[in-house]
Amino acid sequence: MSATADAVVIGAGVIGSSAAYELARLGFRVVVVDKAGGEGHGSTSASSAIVRFNYSTRDAVATAWESKHCWDRWADHLGAPAESGLAAFRRTGMALLDVDIAPAERVLPLFDSVGVPYERWDAATLRTRIPGIDTGRYWPPKSVDDPAFFADATEDLGAVYTPDAGFIDDPQLAARNLADAARRRGALFLFNRGVVAVSQHGGRVYGVALSDGSRIDAPVLVNAAGPWSGAINRLAGVGTEFTIGVRPMRQEVHQIPAPEGYAGPCIADMDLGTYLRPAPGGQLLVGGTEPECDPFEWIDDPDQASPYPTAARFEAQVLRAARRLTDVRVPNAAKGIAGVYDVADDWTPIYDRTDLPGFYVAMGTSGNQFKNAPLAGRFVATLVQQVEAGHDHDNNPVRYECEHTGHVVSLGAFSRKRPFNKDSSGTVMG
Numbered sequence: 001m002s003a004t005a006d007a008v009v010i011g012a013g014v015i016g017s018s019a020a021y022e023l024a025r026l027g028f029r030v031v032v033v034d035k036a037g038g039e040g041h042g043s044t045s046a047s048s049a050i051v052r053f054n055y056s057t058r059d060a061v062a063t064a065w066e067s068k069h070c071w072d073r074w075a076d077h078l079g080a081p082a083e084s085g086l087a088a089f090r091r092t093g094m095a096l097l098d099v100d101i102a103p104a105e106r107v108l109p110l111f112d113s114v115g116v117p118y119e120r121w122d123a124a125t126l127r128t129r130i131p132g133i134d135t136g137r138y139w140p141p142k143s144v145d146d147p148a149f150f151a152d153a154t155e156d157l158g159a160v161y162t163p164d165a166g167f168i169d170d171p172q173l174a175a176r177n178l179a180d181a182a183r184r185r186g187a188l189f190l191f192n193r194g195v196v197a198v199s200q201h202g203g204r205v206y207g208v209a210l211s212d213g214s215r216i217d218a219p220v221l222v223n224a225a226g227p228w229s230g231a232i233n234r235l236a237g238v239g240t241e242f243t244i245g246v247r248p249m250r251q252e253v254h255q256i257p258a259p260e261g262y263a264g265p266c267i268a269d270m271d272l273g274t275y276l277r278p279a280p281g282g283q284l285l286v287g288g289t290e291p292e293c294d295p296f297e298w299i300d301d302p303d304q305a306s307p308y309p310t311a312a313r314f315e316a317q318v319l320r321a322a323r324r325l326t327d328v329r330v331p332n333a334a335k336g337i338a339g340v341y342d343v344a345d346d347w348t349p350i351y352d353r354t355d356l357p358g359f360y361v362a363m364g365t366s367g368n369q370f371k372n373a374p375l376a377g378r379f380v381a382t383l384v385q386q387v388e389a390g391h392d393h394d395n396n397p398v399r400y401e402c403e404h405t406g407h408v409v410s411l412g413a414f415s416r417k418r419p420f421n422k423d424s425s426g427t428v429m430g
Contacts (some may be wrong), residue, residue: 007220013044016224018180018377024185046339051167056423059413068406070374087174092264094165123156141273141291147290156398198236205358227302227340229363252337259327274320346421
């Protein structure tokens with residue numbers, strides 16, 4: 001059995017579903033294929049879904065700021081009735097604790113340029129605004145098995161507070177919202193079907209073969225397969241021109257009871273190597289920021305990654321959270337979820353064409369692009385529209401004008417051929 005389309009999107013996570021929606025808005029006949037059983041069942045479902053704006057480049061900050069405005073107007077963004085069961089943006093603010101690896105002096109000029117509101121807090125203000133917080137500076141992060149982990153701090157730290165940050169209350173629902181919006185525009189979603197081959201004809205993409213024996217012929221293919229994106233690239237024989245590598249990494253996010261009455265803000269604590277955000281039901285989600293003292297869990301096959309949290313990771317991350325928020329109590333049993341990130345070498349995503357005409361990628365999105373999904377889809381659709389019309393994106397990068405903020409984002413910032421981002425923190429913070 002075979003079918004035809006204008007574009008195939010591989011991956012029905014929040015990024016792929018957004019790309020499908022935006023392509024369908026432009027009039028493309030879109031088919032989305034995913035090996036899982038539904039929208040957002042892969043990396044998206046394990047996302048902490050934090051909406052923040054601290055990145056290491058102006059284009060990335062502008063992308064996050066514009067995306068926040070899309071989340072604010074989620075029903076309008078989707079063209080959906082407001083009462084139709086939509087994910088919601090919870091505005092809690094975020095405190096970015098001071099850390100030398102990502103100094104405030106680097107990000108604040110970017111906030112000023114883009115117009116992101118912020119407050120500079122000293123240690124006394126931090127203690128006032130977040131009762132129960134330990135303002136000690138403990139850099140660098142240490143293993144919880146290291147006796148120095150429990151050493152007293154000799155100085156305090158402050159923070160940058162961004163009041164417009166927060167989180168999306170249901171990341172999987174957000175992906176479903178985008179998929180439903182794409183369906184209303186005529187997109188077709190096929191689940192439980194993996195891509196086993198990428199066909200080519202006349203020097204460009206011609207379509208895909210699926211695991212059920214069917215085929216979809218299309219002149220455009222978007223690889224948004226998350227941690228499986230590298231394998232899809234290999235099927236197509238693309239990627240040798242990339243200057244930025246991408247690898248799958250397993251990560252865990254843990255859930256613990258929040259201190260009584262705690263409702264925010266989110267806290268980015270690279271000083272200890274953790275982050276946390278409030279969750280419904282009086283809970284906290286706690287994740288890691290890839291401190292050097294913790295081994296990175298690179299994996300070869302995402303299908304073999306365990307979805308269950310481990311006692312060792314739970315102890316490491318939750319003890320760090322308890323060190324920072326002194327009223328946190330550490331449960332005896334690990335509770336949370338594990339997922340697999342698609343991590344670029346500099347933790348900056350790749351939204352780009354490739355050397356194979358018709359083949360596009362939205363990959364290397366790690367754990368820091370969920371918040372940017374509304375823009376990621378528009379970036380991909382804009383690239384496809386302009387490159388297929390003959391625009392030379394490699395030599396004259398496509399520029400995207402933001403609908404809500406008016407900022408212009410150079411998509412060259414997310415090029416597969418870009419220089420390594422030396423200003424990156426080398427962590428999920430980007």
